[in-house]
């Protein structure tokens with residue numbers, strides 16, 4: 083089990099190195115947004131960051147923000163999204179959705195998009211209509227979730243909500259962080275870089291009143307008159323925490339993050355009595371598309387059965403693959419739609435083999451006799467009519483798979499390279515106040531970003547952008563609240 087740090091009592095501190103109103107721990111997107119808003123609300127702000135500069139995993143990211151409700155980009159692309167439609171979708175798609183958190187996010191999204199642009203985070207007025215994992219162009223808007231997947235498309239009118247920062251390449255997050263860090267510098271924050279927060283400080287009433295941090299081998303104490311905001315990112319670099327909450331990721335999958343995403347904020351919160359939530363929640367993904375024609379294939383498990391609509395968001399599909407017997411699955415194609423998966427990072431490009439008939443393919447994949455033949459016959463019978471009564475794949479992706487020869491790719495969890503981000507973290511309310519294991523709020527303590535359990539809590543309900551979108555939004559909420567505490 084990961085070690086929860088000691089808690090320090092303020093009466094035991096003889097000298098504070100720093101005194102300020104609000105302390106922000108971590109300078110990724112949640113921390114930068116928290117610090118900016120706290121400062122603009124009139125608070126003195128000290129940011130303590132373990133790395134030699136701000137950025138965190140946020141600066142490494144693809145720069146997709148999940149935002150909606152009628153942003154300027156959605157309007158320019160001709161989509162009439164509303165906060166209500168976005169809320170209905172996120173609640174229906176959510177595995178353990180928190181109605182208050184989702185309501186606050188959806189209601190505030192349009193203003194938040196405008197705010198990001200006002201800070202200098204650039205978003206083009208452009209739309210990509212296809213199905214992709216990320217874009218390497220400057221094109222902004224794209225469908226990045228399960229909005230068009232059954233049953234969600236019947237619950238809420240689908241709208242594209244992935245907003246990518248206008249930068250070419252895979253690393254658009256660095257442009258967003260560059261803009262936010264520049265605004266932080268202008269705002270006159272105090273910063274301590276190369277400084278690792280190692281403990282929280284509480285007073286006699288249990289209120290969090292500061293932190294201990296280590297810098298150049300020396301320990302310091304920083305006092306926060308109004309509050310401490312934890313924004314240290316996820317825990318996918320902490321092997322002990324992974325072994326406890328998602329042992330199957332160790333050795334099988336690659337963490338997406340930076341070295342200091344080691345769960346420090348979660349453990350610090352726990353030292354003050356905080357509760358955690360959805361700690362086994364993870365988005366682990368290895369998309370078999372693009373090219374999108376592969377979505378017209380079917381995925382089967384070792385029983386030869388389909389188990390997920392193939393047009394699902396790749397993270398949802400991956401979650402279902404991980405749950406199959408032996409974590410195994412095959413992508414079955416016929417000659418009309420055959421292509422190699424384009425994203426070689428995931429190593430799906432290993433073709434198992436090609437076969438003249440379905441019967442031979444079934445034997446070649448060592449599936450139970452008759453199983454794949456039955457599955458395909460059933461699928462093809464309905465696909466001819468543009469229907470999929472079993473899993474409701476959208477008619478756009480349906481075609482009978484009858485044009486031999488046939489081929490299969492092994493897309494099993496332990497055969498491909500799955501990349502993952504942890505989704506669990508400190509339990510907070512919609513105001514980012516940290517909730518204790520006794521259900522009471524911990525005074526003076528706030529959390530935002532990937533160290534808090536937020537809008538998405540499971541790979542089945544994730545959409546690309548549901549880290550940067552809510553992380554930046556709730557970072558701002560935390561900053562404003564702590565400043566006025």
Ligand SMILES: Cc1cc2nc3c(=O)[nH]c(=O)nc-3n(C[C@H](O)[C@H](O)[C@H](O)COP(=O)(O)OP(=O)(O)OC[C@H]3O[C@@H](n4cnc5c(N)ncnc54)[C@H](O)[C@@H]3O)c2cc1C
Nearest residue numbers: 108110111112132138139140144146279315531532549550
């Ligand atoms: C390659 C890649 C692509 C991604 N693409 C996307 C995307 O397009 N859209 C999306 O929504 N998400 C994406 N993600 C995930 C997303 O980037 C992260 O979930 C998100 O940036 C987390 O933000 P954060 O502010 O919570 O944490 P971070 O940005 O990781 O910031 C946390 C900061 O806290 C600091 N810190 C940690 N511990 C301490 C300590 N004890 N004391 C002081 N400082 C500490 C760290 O050094 C770090 O700077 C991607 C991630 C990667 C790696």
